[in-house]
Amino acid sequence: MTELHQLSAADTAAAIAQGEASAVEVAHAHLDRIDRTDPAVGAFLHVDTEGALAAAAEIDRRRADGQPLGPLAGVPLAMKDVVVTHGVPTTSGSKILQGWIPPYDATITTRIKQAGLVMLGKTNMDEFAMGSSTENSAYQLTRNPWDLGRVPGGSSGGSSAAVAAFQAPLSIGTDTGGSIRQPAAVTGIVGHKPTYGAVSRYGLIAFSSSLDQAGPFGRTVLDTALLHQVMAGHDPCDATSIPQPGPDVVSAARQGARADLTGVRIGIVSQLTGASGGYQDGVLARFADAVALLRELGAEIVEVSCPHFDYALAAYYLIAPSECSSNLARFDAVRYGLRAGDDGQRSLEEVMSLTREQGFGAEVKRRIMIGTYALSSGYYDAYYGQAQKVRTLIAEDFRQAFTQTDVLISPTSPFVAFGIGERTADPMAMYVNDLCTLPASLAGTPAISVPCGLSDTEGPALPVGLQVMAPAMADDRCYRVGAAFEAAFTSRHGAVLDQIPDLGELAMAAAATKEGQR
Amino acid sequence: MSDDRPEITRDEVAHLARLARLAVTDAELDLFAGQLEVILGSVARVSEVAAADIRPTSHAVPLENVYRVDEVRPSLPREAILAVAPAVEDDRFRVPQILGEEE
Numbered sequence: 001m002t003e004l005h006q007l008s009a010a011d012t013a014a015a016i017a018q019g020e021a022s023a024v025e026v027a028h029a030h031l032d033r034i035d036r037t038d039p040a041v042g043a044f045l046h047v048d049t050e051g052a053l054a055a056a057a058e059i060d061r062r063r064a065d066g067q068p069l070g071p072l073a074g075v076p077l078a079m080k081d082v083v084v085t086h087g088v089p090t091t092s093g094s095k096i097l098q099g100w101i102p103p104y105d106a107t108i109t110t111r112i113k114q115a116g117l118v119m120l121g122k123t124n125m126d127e128f129a130m131g132s133s134t135e136n137s138a139y140q141l142t143r144n145p146w147d148l149g150r151v152p153g154g155s156s157g158g159s160s161a162a163v164a165a166f167q168a169p170l171s172i173g174t175d176t177g178g179s180i181r182q183p184a185a186v187t188g189i190v191g192h193k194p195t196y197g198a199v200s201r202y203g204l205i206a207f208s209s210s211l212d213q214a215g216p217f218g219r220t221v222l223d224t225a226l227l228h229q230v231m232a233g234h235d236p237c238d239a240t241s242i243p244q245p246g247p248d249v250v251s252a253a254r255q256g257a258r259a260d261l262t263g264v265r266i267g268i269v270s271q272l273t274g275a276s277g278g279y280q281d282g283v284l285a286r287f288a289d290a291v292a293l294l295r296e297l298g299a300e301i302v303e304v305s306c307p308h309f310d311y312a313l314a315a316y317y318l319i320a321p322s323e324c325s326s327n328l329a330r331f332d333a334v335r336y337g338l339r340a341g342d343d344g345q346r347s348l349e350e351v352m353s354l355t356r357e358q359g360f361g362a363e364v365k366r367r368i369m370i371g372t373y374a375l376s377s378g379y380y381d382a383y384y385g386q387a388q389k390v391r392t393l394i395a396e397d398f399r400q401a402f403t404q405t406d407v408l409i410s411p412t413s414p415f416v417a418f419g420i421g422e423r424t425a426d427p428m429a430m431y432v433n434d435l436c437t438l439p440a441s442l443a444g445t446p447a448i449s450v451p452c453g454l455s456d457t458e459g460p461a462l463p464v465g466l467q468v469m470a471p472a473m474a475d476d477r478c479y480r481v482g483a484a485f486e487a488a489f490t491s492r493h494g495a496v497l498d499q500i501p502d503l504g505e506l507a508m509a510a511a512a513t514k515e516g517q518r
Numbered sequence: 519m520s521d522d523r524p525e526i527t528r529d530e531v532a533h534l535a536r537l538a539r540l541a542v543t544d545a546e547l548d549l550f551a552g553q554l555e556v557i558l559g560s561v562a563r564v565s566e567v568a569a570a571d572i573r574p575t576s577h578a579v580p581l582e583n584v585y586r587v588d589e590v591r592p593s594l595p596r597e598a599i600l601a602v603a604p605a606v607e608d609d610r611f612r613v614p615q616i617l618g619e620e621e
Contacts, residue, residue, distance in 0.1 A: 339604035373524075390567055392575040
């Protein structure tokens with residue numbers, strides 16, 4: 001029999017609604033799973049056992065009272081630690097916020113609570129979401145459940161690992177340059193970056209305000225759509241929130257599940273298919289398989305050129321550091337977080353500098369200084385100003401491409417999950433992980449990553465992701481094409497995640513290797 | 519223009535760190551000088567694109583700046599905010615001295 005922690009979010013909600021399982025039983029099943037597996041995986045920075053059980057009990061009470069329940073009522077969820085949660089520690093992966101208990105909820109926290117989702121805890125991440133491997137967390141490593149010697153992607157690596165390790169059927173991440181899609185790809189799950197402005201940023205600890213966007217992770221496209229529907233919508237507390245309703249992504253996922261893409265025009269972006277960027281052979285092979293399968297489903301495949309995508313990496317690594325240097329100025333040792341070196345003699349400025357030196361990690365300091373440089377007088381136009389113009393050109397490339405296509409596709413990342421420690425010494429080697437995800441980030445357009453098979457060219461069999469990009473406010477197309485691909489792939493090969501090694505055996509193998517190295 | 523690589527010296531890093539209020543160590547000055555030079559050299563590529571008459575983008579959907587309705591709403595309770603502050607005195611944030619002795 002399938003255990004409760006193995007159910008999809010949709011099936012979990014159905015089981016609770018039909019009284020086959022209580023929300024408290026479901027919460028216990030996942031908390032037990034976290035207890036057993038998180039010593040090896042390290043996905044959670046904080047597990048809120050008490051809060052989760054209380055929220056679950058409330059759902060059971062409402063059900064007993066005959067109150068109407070939402071489509072995800074009682075379903076457990078893991079929350080990235082960049083999202084502010086009232087009364088539950090929130091650090092954004094940084095020492096500068098160690099021990100901070102937020103006095104309010106982010107809008108998406110409020111929305112998931114109102115929808116009856118049960119938050120299990122807060123997940124690990126690269127400090128302030130700066131990174132692609134979760135190794136920049138100030139607290140701990142998170143290990144990829146496919147191979148404990150590898151990273152789970154980043155910056156939302158705790159959220160991706162939690163879902164891949166069956167610790168939660170759903171999680172929330174944030175994506176600034178690929179931080180939902182790339183971790184989804186390398187852990188074999190689904191992750192979607194919504195249209196910029198579709199999901200409220202109120203209560204997200206800001207990294208790069210013109211790029212940050214929260215979105216859902218799930219093990220299936222439908223589950224991911226169900227969570228998207230809960231998160232999205234206009235919020236007057238966020239001035240960049242789009243004041244129109246978004247598309248019905250759940251219906252799109254259900255439509256896609258029929259695996260018919262007749263008449264859908266899909267563009268392959270020639271700049272994102274391996275001419276440069278060091279794409280691995282196994283990634284390109286799975287992408288080619290994916291294209292063939294989409295064609296089988298009736299899609300019309302064309303190649304499109306988006307020449308300015310080649311400048312996305314450069315533009316991103318100016319814009320994101322510039323905005324972060326401004327956003328992180330709020331950590332001034334006065335109103336919240338760490339204060340270091342306040343001996344009664346030192347000035348505010350000295351205390352501030354000592355606090356930030358002690359509270360921030362190396363990548364955060366690097367980006368703050370890059371941003372400070374790029375925004376300084378005399379350089380602003382050449383760097384930040386020019387990068388914002390490159391964004392326009394990238395958006396224009398997308399617009400052109402969408403005149404002849406409905407969606408664009410590419411690999412989600414040039415690489416499968418890499419080994420822990422392999423890329424930490426060279427910042428540029430880490431940055432190229434985002435090569436395929438950056439264009440949609442800069443244009444503010446939606447994109448999803450769905451698993452498209454395994455690659456074994458880098459050692460053990462590891463997941464590869466297919467990215468589907470759509471025009472702004474057409475997130476439904478990502479879900480439709482993603483669900484169609486998923487249905488067709490699964491009927492032919494079985495679900496990618498079905499092939500994940502047993503975590504107990506993995507943990508033992510890792511321990512044995514460590515023993516052997518001594 | 520790609521040969522227009524910025525040279526980042528230790529002194530330049532020290533200056534940036536001062537502007538950004540980071541009390542970096544000597545070891546960090548050496549590490550960051552090399553890394554910042556590589557990163558800035560690489561991102562300087564944006565200048566290769568001719569974009570004189572291109573407008574900048576910061577949002578996927580053009581938005582108009584609007585004022586929200588001027589409604590009185592309760593703010594967070596003072597105790598809740600001060601409870602998470604690093605230092606508090608007389609119901610306020612306690613701040614280290616702002617002016618040095620010599621001023």
